[in-house]
Amino acid sequence: MKNTAVLLLSAPMRLARKGAVAAVSQFLIAHNGDLLHSDDHLDSGRDLFLSRLEWDLAEFDIPISDFERHFQPLADRFSINFHLALTDYRPKIAILVSAYDHCLADLLYRQSTGELACDIVLIVSNHATAKPLADFFHVPFHLLTNPTNKHDSEREMLELFGQHVDLIVLARYMQILGPEFVAQYLLRMINIHHSFLPAFVGAKPYHQAFERGVKLIGVTSHYVTTTLDDGPIIEQDVVRVSHRDTVEDMLNKGRDLEKVVLSRAVRWHLENRILVYQNKTIVFT
Amino acid sequence: MKNTAVLLLSAPMRLARKGAVAAVSQFLIAHNGDLLHSDDHLDSGRDLFLSRLEWDLAEFDIPISDFERHFQPLADRFSINFHLALTDYRPKIAILVSAYDHCLADLLYRQSTGELACDIVLIVSNHATAKPLADFFHVPFHLLTNPTNKHDSEREMLELFGQHVDLIVLARYMQILGPEFVAQYLLRMINIHHSFLPAFVGAKPYHQAFERGVKLIGVTSHYVTTTLDDGPIIEQDVVRVSHRDTVEDMLNKGRDLEKVVLSRAVRWHLENRILVYQNKTIVFT
C-alpha cells in the first residue's frame, strides 16, 4: 500500500521559471518529502506551467491535513493553483449502465484484481441485466424506479449518491444527462463514446461509421460537459475495419476498444494524472 | 513485367450465387486464362456480389481488344457490370501540388523505384517551389499562369490534360476544385485530406485537432466528389499525439502519415484494386 501524496498544480509560466519550480522542490525537501515522480508541461501559447508531483509521506513532517495552511503562502507568492490528493484514499465510484454491460464487467474485474484503486459503491441501471454481475462482485445494484422518466431518474440518482460519490462512470449508459445533473459532477463524470470524436457525435456512431465507409473506427473517453460529446477528451483509440466488417463486426471490435479506453481513463483519473484546462486534458503518464 | 488482366465486376447477389461465379471461372478456363488472384465480397444489405479477378494473359486465347465482345453475353445473362484493365498498361498521372511538396517528393521517388506502376506525365502547381524536384525526376512542370484565378486555372488544366491523363493526384494542392472540373475526373482524382474524416472537414485540420485536444490525429485519402471532403474514402491512418505535441509537431507527424496514406491509395488505384459503390470503397488487398 502506497503512502504518497500527489500535487497537481498550474502557475503562470513566467513566475514558474523565475523560481516556483525550485521553491516547490525546496518546500518538499525542507519537510522531508521524498520526491518519487515529477512531470511538467509548459504551454507557452497559454503562458501556463503545469506540473504533477508525487512524494513519499513516510517521513514528511507536515500533517497532511495541515498541508494547505503550510503551502498556501508559497502558492500565493507564485500564483499557483493546486490540488492535493492522497494515494491511500480510495475514491468512491458509481457506475451507470444500460443493458450493454461489457464495460461494467470489465471495470468490476479490474477493480477486483487491484488494477483500479477505488471502491465501487453502487451500480445504477435502467435495466435489470447487470444485477447478477453486481451480485457476484458484491456491489449494491440499484434499478431506477421510473427509467423512462429522465427527470425523475436524475433526481433519484442525485439523492442516492448524496455526498458519497467521488466519480461517476458512464459505462455505456446511453442516456443524455441534463445540465443540472452534469453540473453536480463536473470533471467528476467520465463517459465512453463509441466513436472517434469529433467524428460521429450522437446516436448510433458505428452505424454512421459504416455508412460513411471509414477505414478505422474509434472510441473516446471524456469528461461529461453540458454540450453533448464535447467534453475534454481523456483517451482515444482506433481499430482497423474493412468492407468485410458488417455493422455487427464493428460493434464487436468497438466493444474491445471501449473496455480498454474507458478503463485507462478511469485509472488515470483515480491516479490523479489528469489536469484539465481550456476544455483539453493533460495526462501525466 | 507482368502480362495480366484484371476484371472488376459486380452483379446482383442472387444471380451471382446461382451460377455467375462458376460461369466466369469457366469462361476463363475455357480460354486458357490462368487465374492468379480472385477476391470476392458479398454485400447482403445491398444484394451485391463484387469481385476482382486477375489472370495470366500468356496463353489466353481471346485477343484482349476483343474481350468485351466475347464476355458481354455472359455479363448480360447474369446482369454483371464489369471493368477490364491490363496490367501492362501504365496509367498516365498528373500531380497537382502547392508549396507543400513532401507528398510530391514521395510519389516521384516511389515511381522512380518501380513501386508505382505509372507514368507521371505532368506536375502542375500554383507555386514554383517544386520545379527543381520535377526537373530531377525528368517530369514536365507547369506553373499556372494565373494561380489566384480559380476559373482560369481549372480551364488551363483541362486544356493541358486533354484526353491524356488517366488519374489526377492532389498531393496537398490546397485549392477546392469546381464541380465542372471534378465531373471530368470523377473516380479518377485522388486527394489527401490531413484529418481523420469526417472529423475536421475543411481548412487547417491540424489546428482544429489541436484546439479540440484529440489524442490521435489522422489523414484520409479519398476520391474527390463535388461535396467537400465527402468522397469515397480509400485509406486512413492515425498517429498518437499528446499535450507535448505543438501544432508544429502535429504538422510533422501528419506529413509522414500523408505520404504513406496517399501513396497507398494511388498504388491501389493503379493496381485496379478499388471498387466504388454507395459512396464507399472496397479495396481488394
Place this chain on the structure above:
Amino acid sequence: MKNTAVLLLSAPMRLARKGAVAAVSQFLIAHNGDLLHSDDHLDSGRDLFLSRLEWDLAEFDIPISDFERHFQPLADRFSINFHLALTDYRPKIAILVSAYDHCLADLLYRQSTGELACDIVLIVSNHATAKPLADFFHVPFHLLTNPTNKHDSEREMLELFGQHVDLIVLARYMQILGPEFVAQYLLRMINIHHSFLPAFVGAKPYHQAFERGVKLIGVTSHYVTTTLDDGPIIEQDVVRVSHRDTVEDMLNKGRDLEKVVLSRAVRWHLENRILVYQNKTIVFT
C-alpha cells in the same frame, strides 16, 4: 441461429485454376447451396490453392451427413483436401488456467454474450483461484489432484477430456505440456504467449522485454506444437511502452493485449477461418 456449412480446402494450384474452383461452385449450385462467403488464396511458392466457402443449408439438397460421399469424387478429380464444418455445431472447449485468470474471465464473458459460439465444458487449473468465476458462469471446475506432478496432471486431463473436447485453450496455463499430450490435440490447442514471438521465447517475457529496452511489447496466440513457442501463429498485436513503464506497467498493458488476441484466435478457430500449412496460418477474415 445460422444454418450454414463451411468448407476449408486446399488443392494444387494448377489443378485449381484448370477447373477446381468452377467445379466446386457448380457442385454447390447444383445442390441448391446458396454461397454466402468465399475467400481464396493462391500460394504460388508452394503451388497451393486454398479456399474457404460458406453456404446456406436451408435448401441444400444433400443431407449434410452424406456430404463426403457426394463430394469425394470431385475432390479426387482435382486432388482437393477438404474439411467440412457445420455452423450450428457448438464446439466443446476446455480451458486450462493457472492463478492468472484475466483471460479466463474474458473468455467466459464473451461466451456468455454469444460472441464465442461454443460450449465451455470444463475449466482445469493447478490453483483454486478461478473457482468462483467458474461457478458464476456455471462451468464445471476441476482442480488438478497433484498439480506439481506434470506427468500425473497430463494423464488426469487426458482422462477427463476423453473424446468430449474439441479444443483446448491455454489461457495463461504457465506449464509446458509434454509431447504425448500435445500430439492428442494437434491444431486443436491454442496458447497465448505473452511476447511478440519469435522474440522472447520461454519464461518471463515481459521481464526480458524490459531488460532489452524494447519500445513496443507484444503477445502471440498460436497453436501448440512440440517445440516450445514455435507453433503456427494465429494472431499477434503490440502496444507501445516507454522508459516510464515499469515491469508492472508492462504486465498491465500486456494483459489487455492477451485478452483481445487470445479471444480473436479462439473465435477464428471456432468460425473455421483458419487453415494451417507449412507451420503458418491463413486466417480468412
Place this chain on the structure above:
Amino acid sequence: MKNTAVLLLSAPMRLARKGAVAAVSQFLIAHNGDLLHSDDHLDSGRDLFLSRLEWDLAEFDIPISDFERHFQPLADRFSINFHLALTDYRPKIAILVSAYDHCLADLLYRQSTGELACDIVLIVSNHATAKPLADFFHVPFHLLTNPTNKHDSEREMLELFGQHVDLIVLARYMQILGPEFVAQYLLRMINIHHSFLPAFVGAKPYHQAFERGVKLIGVTSHYVTTTLDDGPIIEQDVVRVSHRDTVEDMLNKGRDLEKVVLSRAVRWHLENRILVYQNKTIVFT
C-alpha cells in the same frame, strides 16, 4: 533560429531528491536562464535520477563556453553526470548507404526542409546508385575505393571522417562494421535494422519473418555496438501483414517503416533527447 542550451544529466536518486533538482533550477534562475522544458525520470531499480533541461540563452549571464567551470561545483556536490549541448550548433553527419537508397532519399529531403537540424557533410557508399541523389541535394558523395575489402573500407572512412563527423547514420548500409570502427563512434552511430529486434537478428529478416508466419513486421533503430543488432534501441514500429503479403510486399511495407523510424531516431539524437544507460535508451519526447 533557437538559441537554447540542453542539459542531459544523471545523478544518484537519493541525492537528486535531497536537493539536486532544486539546486539545478536555482542555478539557472540565478543566471537568468529561462527554463523552456524539463523532463525527469526516476529509475528506482537503478537508484538513478535522469533529466533533460532546456533553457533560453538570450539573457543567460554565463558565457556558454564557461558553463562547465560554473556548473562543476554543483555537479560535484550531488554527483551529477552531465552533458551540455547547444541548439544552434548543427551536428555534422555522414550517411553510409548501399544500393537501397530509400532511407537516404528520405533523410536528405527532411534535412532540406529543415525537419532535421544538421549538416549532411558526406555520403559514403559501396555502390554508385545514390550519386545523383547526393548531387541533387548538393552533398559530397564518396564511392569506396575497394568496397569488397571491409578492412580497407573502414580505414578509408575513418580517414575521410577524421574529427569532422559528429554522427554516422547507417541508412541500410548492409555491412557489419568491425569493433575498431564501432569503438570510434560509440553512441554516435545509428542503424536501422529491418526487423522488430530481438526477433530476426542478422541477414534477410523479412524473409525470416515470412517463413515464421508472423502477423506483424517491424523495424528497429538503435545505436551500434560491437554485438550485432544488440545496441540500445531508440525506436521501433510495426505494420500488420497477412497471408496475402508476399516477401516483396513485406519489403515494400517495411521500407515505409524504415524511413519513419530511422528519421525519428536521428531527429531525437540531434535534438539531444536521448539518454543511454544499461544498454537502454530514455527518449525525452
